[in-house]
Amino acid sequence: MELKRKDLLDIKGLDQEEIGLILDTAESFKEVTGREIKKVPTLRGKTVVNLFFEPSTRTRTSFEIAAKRLSADVINFSVSGSSVSKGETLLDTARNIEAMRADFIIIRHQASGAPHILARNLRSSVINAGDGLHEHPTQALLDMFTIRERKGKIEGLTVAIIGDIAHSRVARSNIYGLTRMGARVRIAGPPALIPADVETLGVSVFHSMEEALSGADVIMVLRIQLERQGKNYFPTLREFANLYCLTEGRVGHAKGDVMIMHPGPVNRGIEISPEVADGLSSVILEQVTNGVAVRMAVLYLLSGAGEKLS
Amino acid sequence: MSEKVIMDPLGIGRALSRIAHEIIERNKGTEGLALVGIRTCGIHLARRIAEKIKEIEKSEVPVGVLDITLYRDDLLTRKGHPAVRKTEIPFDLAGTVVVLVDDVLYTGRTIRAAMDELMDFGRPAMIQLAVLIDRGHRELPIRADYVGKGVPTSKTAVIKVLLSEEGMEDRVILRED
Numbered sequence: 001m002e003l004k005r006k007d008l009l010d011i012k013g014l015d016q017e018e019i020g021l022i023l024d025t026a027e028s029f030k031e032v033t034g035r036e037i038k039k040v041p042t043l044r045g046k047t048v049v050n051l052f053f054e055p056s057t058r059t060r061t062s063f064e065i066a067a068k069r070l071s072a073d074v075i076n077f078s079v080s081g082s083s084v085s086k087g088e089t090l091l092d093t094a095r096n097i098e099a100m101r102a103d104f105i106i107i108r109h110q111a112s113g114a115p116h117i118l119a120r121n122l123r124s125s126v127i128n129a130g131d132g133l134h135e136h137p138t139q140a141l142l143d144m145f146t147i148r149e150r151k152g153k154i155e156g157l158t159v160a161i162i163g164d165i166a167h168s169r170v171a172r173s174n175i176y177g178l179t180r181m182g183a184r185v186r187i188a189g190p191p192a193l194i195p196a197d198v199e200t201l202g203v204s205v206f207h208s209m210e211e212a213l214s215g216a217d218v219i220m221v222l223r224i225q226l227e228r229q230g231k232n233y234f235p236t237l238r239e240f241a242n243l244y245c246l247t248e249g250r251v252g253h254a255k256g257d258v259m260i261m262h263p264g265p266v267n268r269g270i271e272i273s274p275e276v277a278d279g280l281s282s283v284i285l286e287q288v289t290n291g292v293a294v295r296m297a298v299l300y301l302l303s304g305a306g307e308k309l310s
Numbered sequence: 311m312s313e314k315v316i317m318d319p320l321g322i323g324r325a326l327s328r329i330a331h332e333i334i335e336r337n338k339g340t341e342g343l344a345l346v347g348i349r350t351c352g353i354h355l356a357r358r359i360a361e362k363i364k365e366i367e368k369s370e371v372p373v374g375v376l377d378i379t380l381y382r383d384d385l386l387t388r389k390g391h392p393a394v395r396k397t398e399i400p401f402d403l404a405g406t407v408v409v410l411v412d413d414v415l416y417t418g419r420t421i422r423a424a425m426d427e428l429m430d431f432g433r434p435a436m437i438q439l440a441v442l443i444d445r446g447h448r449e450l451p452i453r454a455d456y457v458g459k460g461v462p463t464s465k466t467a468v469i470k471v472l473l474s475e476e477g478m479e480d481r482v483i484l485r486e487d
Contacts, residue, residue, distance in 0.1 A: 002391050024393070025394055027396070028377070028394040028395050029394065031396040031397060032380070032397075035397075035430070036431070036432075037430040037431070040380035040381065040427075041380070041381060041426070042380040042381075042385060043386075045386075046386075070380075297394075300380075300391065300394065301391060303386065303391070
């Protein structure tokens with residue numbers, strides 16, 4: 001089986017088999033990242049452009065390492081000080097990059113749907129590294145990979161996603177992916193941060209942390225996105241922390257072998273207490289390690305399909 | 311189209327026994343020796359040869375597994391991608407004599423990829439090559455040190471190695487169009 005796609009834009013459009021294929025392939029690439037020489041010649045001669053319109057350290061670095069371990073050339077296009085600040089449109093910027101023969105364009109953009117516009121207009125493979133409030137597919141894939149690696153499966157697990165659901169593209173991608181793979185997904189957070197009609201995505205909504213966490217196999221804590229909040233969704237950070245911060249006491253409601261995840265960066269003491277973030281159940285750094293393997297798998301699988309489609 | 315069984319279970323067993331003896335003879339024992347099978351059939355053959363060496367010499371030879379997919383020279387030109395699986399080399403390659411094991415030696419391109427990958431894992435003292443079938447038509451200057459059976463074939467012929475580890479009866483089939 002292979003991935004018959006040019007682009008990776010969202011999880012919503014992937015079926016169970018495709019997600020399974022990416023996770024299986026990532027397992028093999030994790031072996032590569034454990035070697036002494038962590039580099040294989042697979043994408044030699046290919047060019048990967050990181051086009052990030054929003055700040056990012058983890059995701060950009062992760063894609064860069066993934067591409068370099070596959071022997072691709074990587075160019076980081078930083079938006080500040082570029083022609084974007086001179087008023088060039090997104091599509092013009094991307095067309096110029098494609099004209100330099102980029103094989104992959106990895107884009108993060110504040111507007112939902114920006115990667116889709118590029119994908120429709122370019123021959124290069126486009127990978128969404130986060131678009132507005134929409135999706136962040138590689139994050140959800142690495143989360144699912146980490147869950148499957150730890151628990152041996154995804155189907156049948158109870159996963160509680162906690163915090164600012166409304167502004168979280170990580171939550172959205174994970175909800176699509178986890179429900180498709182057969183997990184029971186619960187979400188909890190301040191009412192103003194729970195999107196209306198979110199139940200239609202197949203999740204159950206809780207407003208009490210204790211109920212949401214009760215019997216959970218996995219707890220996924222989201223970052224309170226301070227920079228994304230123009231309005232007051234909750235009175236104060238302290239009140240949010242009092243009601244929703246994942247503390248050791250609250251983790252006690254979940255299963256004994258619960259795993260605790262966070263996409264980073266962590267606001268310690270706001271959405272998660274330092275003891276929990278650094279505790280034995282936390283897999284936060286494993287998520288980062290797995291991110292490289294998952295992104296290698298995505299680059300590899302898209303490179304094959306791209307040839308086929310063009 | 312004609313199909314011919316060119317090796318049966320007994321024939322495969324004898325060939326592997328002979329290869330095991332030749333490996334021991336050439337290397338004067340099993341000191342510093344390791345076998346590395348190329349996925350998928352090569353692994354089974356490597357394990358069988360290791361088993362036979364153990365019967366003869368009463369010593370264990372470590373067996374590694376090589377998945378050469380990421381080192382193929384046709385990855386970016388062929389249609390679609392083969393599945394990538396794990397490489398497992400559970401021993402130090404430095405100073406080791408490695409016998410690569412594969413089922414069929416044809417163009418030699420797989421062996422080129424395998425040697426490149428192996429070199430990325432360390433610096434073996436020597437690499438030798440054992441194959442069950444050598445069917446000719448080399449495209450690279452590569453030859454096998456140990457051959458189960460040389461089979462002259464046309465380029466359109468297909469050789470299939472079936473092994474019990476894959477749930478089939480041991481046999482090698484030659485199919486000519």
